[in-house]
Structures are given as structure tokens and as C-alpha cells.
Amino acid sequence: MNSPAQEPAAATASSSLEAVVDVPEPQRAKRRGPGRNLPAAIAVGGVLVVVLLVSVLVVPQAFPVVAAIAMVGAVLELTRALSSGGLEVPPVPLLVGVIGMVVSTVVFGAEGLLLSTAAAVSVLILWRVTESMGLTALRDVAGGVLALAWVPFLGCFLLLLMQQDQGPVLVLLAVLGPVGNDVGGYIAGVLFGRHPMAPSISPKKSWEGFAGSLVLGTATVTAVATLALGLPWWTGVTLGAVLVVVATCGDLSESLLKRDLGIKDMGHLLPGHGGVLDRIDSILLAAPTTYVMLEVLLP
Structure with a gap:
């Protein structure tokens, strides 16, 4: 039985525990800090920016090699992640498919990308079916098709942009938009994040962070579109x-x-960022979007 002196202490401890439990997730995240090794993230980000600029502006012949290396790393991370979910996706046909899709896109353009993608999917199916049949094989093939469609197919649109007039600037346009989105969202989310955007998916993303992404991402793309490409301002904003x-x-x-x-990051190759796929996930969708939007806005 507690003494009178112990009861206030117990009540205080209980109220403190309730206060901690009742704190909304965005506020708890803010108190914990940004949740990443910020100096390492800045250093690695700087190195990645230098590699991108050199391969795009200084030695453009090296850009397909850099893109292929990034896509190979992302596919390997994805296959390992899928294996943790019970899918045994064979990595060899995927890696061969990545290289074949990159080479075909560089040599034959969009037609080469479509044909090489179909060939890569066919090789994947034959490879997996020769090992075993059944429902597990179907699931593994579906995981492999997801990997091919998500990483090399979408990523090769950067190579298609590179082949167009003022290609290097178009590639930067497709890359700097997601970069501005990440940086603006991170800063605004840490400083002002209060209202979760999708708490069941990504608890740290907030609507305030999305507003920061919208401001910085749109400003970055508009600056590149108007200053480097001479496009109308409304094109850049859109x-x-x-x-x-x-x-x-x-x-x-x-x-x-x-x-x-049930995993936190796709990999651990890039300190402060996670894996390669963690870094290029938004770029993979931005590349074909840029390609299609430019065709629609400026046919």
C-alpha cells in the first residue's frame, strides 16, 4: 500500500506518461529531431550532385553508365527487399534486363526500350518457370515484372530526355524537381510539420512539408525552364x-x-539517405512525367 508521500509521485509519473502517449506523432517526431544523420546526408548528397553534373554536363557519354549503375543497385536492393516478403525473384535475368534496356534505349531510342522491356520480361518468365511451377512462381514473376517496370523502364526515360535537343538540361529538369521536392519538404516538415499527410504510410510526412515541397520544387523547375530553356513561365510552374x-x-x-x-530502408549504401532506391524513387516517376509533359505542353 502506497504511503501519502508516494501517491503524488505516482500520480505525477502517471500524468507524465499520459502526456507522452497523447502527444501527436508529428510533434513527437519533431522533438526527436530530423531522424537522420544530417551531416552524412549533406555530404553524400553533395557527392551525388557532383557526379550528376559531371556526367550530364561535362562528360555526357558517361551518363548512361552512371544511370545503369544506379539502376543495377536499385534492382538489387528491391530483389533483396522482396525476398524478405517471401518472393524469390531471380536477380540474374533482372540485371541482364537492366543492361539490355539501357543499351537498347541509347542505341534505338523509345522503340528499343519497348522491345528490350518485352524481351526482359520474357527471359524472366522462362528463367523462373524452369526452376519450378505453381503459385509461388507466379508471385515471383510478378515481383520481377514490378522491378523491371519500376526501375529500368521508368529510369530509361532519363536517357530518352538526354537524346533530345538540350538533353542535359532536360535531365536536370527531371532530377532537380524531385530534389527540390525532397529538400523543401524536409525543411518545412521539420520546422512546421503538424498535420500528417498519410500517417498509416509515412508518419513523418506532413501537409506543411508538402507545402514546402510545392514551393521549392516548383520554383526550382520554373527557374531551370525559364533561364536555361527559355520556356514560358507558366510552363515551368505547371x-x-x-x-x-x-x-x-x-x-x-x-x-x-x-x-x-516490414523494413525501414531499401538499403544502407548511402549514409543519411538509405539505399539507392530510397534516393531515386521520386526521380523514377518524374522522368517519364517530364518526357510526356514536355510533349503535351510543347509538341
Whole structure:
């Protein structure tokens, strides 16, 4: 039986515990801090930006190699993640498919990408079916098709942009939009985040962060479109707003997959960022969106 002196202490402890439990998730996240190794994230991000600029502007012949390396790393991470969910996706046909799709896109353009994608899917099916048949084989093939469609197929649109007039600037347009989306969302979310956007998928994403993404992402794309490409301002604003929405959907889609698989990051290759796929998930959707939007806005 508690003494009178112990009862106030117990009540205080109980009220403190209730206060902690009742704190909304965005406020708890803010008190915990940004949740990542910020110095490492900045350093790695700087290195990635340098590699991108050199491969796009200085040595454009190296850009397909850089893109292929990134896509190979992302596919390997995805196959390992899917294996944690019980899918045994064979990595060899996927990696061969990535290289074949990159080479075909560089040499033959959009037609080469379509044909090589169909060939990669066919090889994947034959490879997996020769190992075993049944429902598990069907699930593994579906996971492999997801990997091919998500990473190399969408990623090769960067190569298609590179082949157009002022291709290097178009690639930067497709990449800097998601970068502005991530940076603006991170800063605004840490400083002002109060209202969760999709708490069941990504608890740290807030509507305030999305507003920051919309401002910085749209401003970045508009600046590149008007200053480097000479496009009308409304084109930059329209493209920037669409890219921010698409990039956010890409982030949420990967977060949903990771939550379903029970993992935090796709990999650990990039300190402060996670894996390669964690870094390029929004770019993979932004690349074909940029390609199609430019065809629609500027036929």
C-alpha cells in the first residue's frame, strides 16, 4: 500500500506518461529531431550532385553508365527487399534486363526500350518457370515484372530526355524537381510539420512539408525552364507543380511497400539517405512525367 508521500509521485509519473502517449506523432517526431544523420546526408548528397553534373554536363557519354549503375543497385536492393516478403525473384535475368534496356534505349531510342522491356520480361518468365511451377512462381514473376517496370523502364526515360535537343538540361529538369521536392519538404516538415499527410504510410510526412515541397520544387523547375530553356513561365510552374505531386506519390509508394515488407530502408549504401532506391524513387516517376509533359505542353 502506497504511503501519502508516494501517491503524488505516482500520480505525477502517471500524468507524465499520459502526456507522452497523447502527444501527436508529428510533434513527437519533431522533438526527436530530423531522424537522420544530417551531416552524412549533406555530404553524400553533395557527392551525388557532383557526379550528376559531371556526367550530364561535362562528360555526357558517361551518363548512361552512371544511370545503369544506379539502376543495377536499385534492382538489387528491391530483389533483396522482396525476398524478405517471401518472393524469390531471380536477380540474374533482372540485371541482364537492366543492361539490355539501357543499351537498347541509347542505341534505338523509345522503340528499343519497348522491345528490350518485352524481351526482359520474357527471359524472366522462362528463367523462373524452369526452376519450378505453381503459385509461388507466379508471385515471383510478378515481383520481377514490378522491378523491371519500376526501375529500368521508368529510369530509361532519363536517357530518352538526354537524346533530345538540350538533353542535359532536360535531365536536370527531371532530377532537380524531385530534389527540390525532397529538400523543401524536409525543411518545412521539420520546422512546421503538424498535420500528417498519410500517417498509416509515412508518419513523418506532413501537409506543411508538402507545402514546402510545392514551393521549392516548383520554383526550382520554373527557374531551370525559364533561364536555361527559355520556356514560358507558366510552363515551368505547371511542370513543377505536377513533378512535385508525382515525386510525392513516388515517395509514398515506396514507403507503402517498405511498410508492407516490414523494413525501414531499401538499403544502407548511402549514409543519411538509405539505399539507392530510397534516393531515386521520386526521380523514377518524374522522368517519364517530364518526357510526356514536355510533349503535351510543347509538341
